Amino acid sequence: QKEVEQDPGPLSVPEGAIVSLNCTYSNSAFQYFMWYRQYSRKGPELLMYTYSSGNKEDGRFTAQVDKSSKYISLFIRDSQPSDSATYLCAMSQSILTGGGNKLTFGTGTQLKVEL
Amino acid sequence: ETGVTQSPTHLIKTRGQQVTLRCSSQSGHNTVSWYQQALGQGPQFIFQYYREEENGRGNFPPRFSGLQFPNYSSELNVNALELDDSALYLCASSLGSTFSAKNIQYFGAGTRLSVL
Numbered sequence: 001q002k003e004v005e006q007d008p009g010p011l012s013v014p015e016g017a018i019v020s021l022n023c024t025y026s027n028s029a030f031q032y033f034m035w036y037r038q039y040s041r042k043g044p045e046l047l048m049y050t051y052s053s054g055n056k057e058d059g060r061f062t063a064q065v066d067k068s069s070k071y072i073s074l075f076i077r078d079s080q081p082s083d084s085a086t087y088l089c090a091m092s093q094s095i096l097t098g099g100g101n102k103l104t105f106g107t108g109t110q111l112k113v114e115l
Numbered sequence: 116e117t118g119v120t121q122s123p124t125h126l127i128k129t130r131g132q133q134v135t136l137r138c139s140s141q142s143g144h145n146t147v148s149w150y151q152q153a154l155g156q157g158p159q160f161i162f163q164y165y166r167e168e169e170n171g172r173g174n175f176p177p178r179f180s181g182l183q184f185p186n187y188s189s190e191l192n193v194n195a196l197e198l199d200d201s202a203l204y205l206c207a208s209s210l211g212s213t214f215s216a217k218n219i220q221y222f223g224a225g226t227r228l229s230v231l
Contacts, residue, residue, distance in 0.1 A: 004157075041224065042225075043222030043223050043225050044222045090157075101171075101209060101220065102171055103148075103160060105150075108156070
């Protein structure tokens with residue numbers, strides 16, 4: 001079983017839709033949770049990060065972490081064609097549990113926002 | 116742009132050969148991490164270097180090795196290439212070696228390696 005599971009999609013939505021992207025994980029030591037966006041032929045770009053459980057909002061993006069369920073989500077409101085990309089969840093342990101700065105990624109979900 | 120550059124962009128090698136991939140980090144970033152991203156998969160951690168010393172390694176064999184130089188450049192070397200080594204290789208630089216708001220990893224665009 002992979003430490004981080006993510007539905008690979010592809011996910012196709014109309015412009016203006018609310019998009020929900022999710023990951024589950026099995027390692028209780030994960031403390032930091034990130035969402036990266038990767039356009040074709042580019043490296044991953046950090047969108048948001050959160051520490052432990054809770055919500056964080058940044059413009060059209062909201063990240064949620066539920067540590068009790070080992071489940072994280074990214075919501076995109078008013079989706080735009082420019083949001084079409086692969087979205088990767090990533091997680092890191094704290095230094096106290098030997099995490100360093102190693103990121104463990106999900107498979108990535110391919111999103112297409114149609115006009 | 117992230118300020119992290121990788122070269123070359125694409126590379127074709129044959130099985131059994133050796134390859135060196137290069138990365139130039141953001142100035143001041145003491146940490147570089149390397150990841151392998153197979154087609155349709157998320158990046159997998161290979162290893163991390165902090166101030167020119169290896170500071171953590173993923174589940175990759177010793178034929179994957181690295182170097183980090185004082186001028187914020189680094190290398191990933193792969194010996195005895197296998198077909199399964201075909202992937203996008205990403206380097207990421209950060210200020211420090213532990214996760215925090217200050218130590219965000221900034222990724223380069225990657226080197227796409229094809230092994231025939």
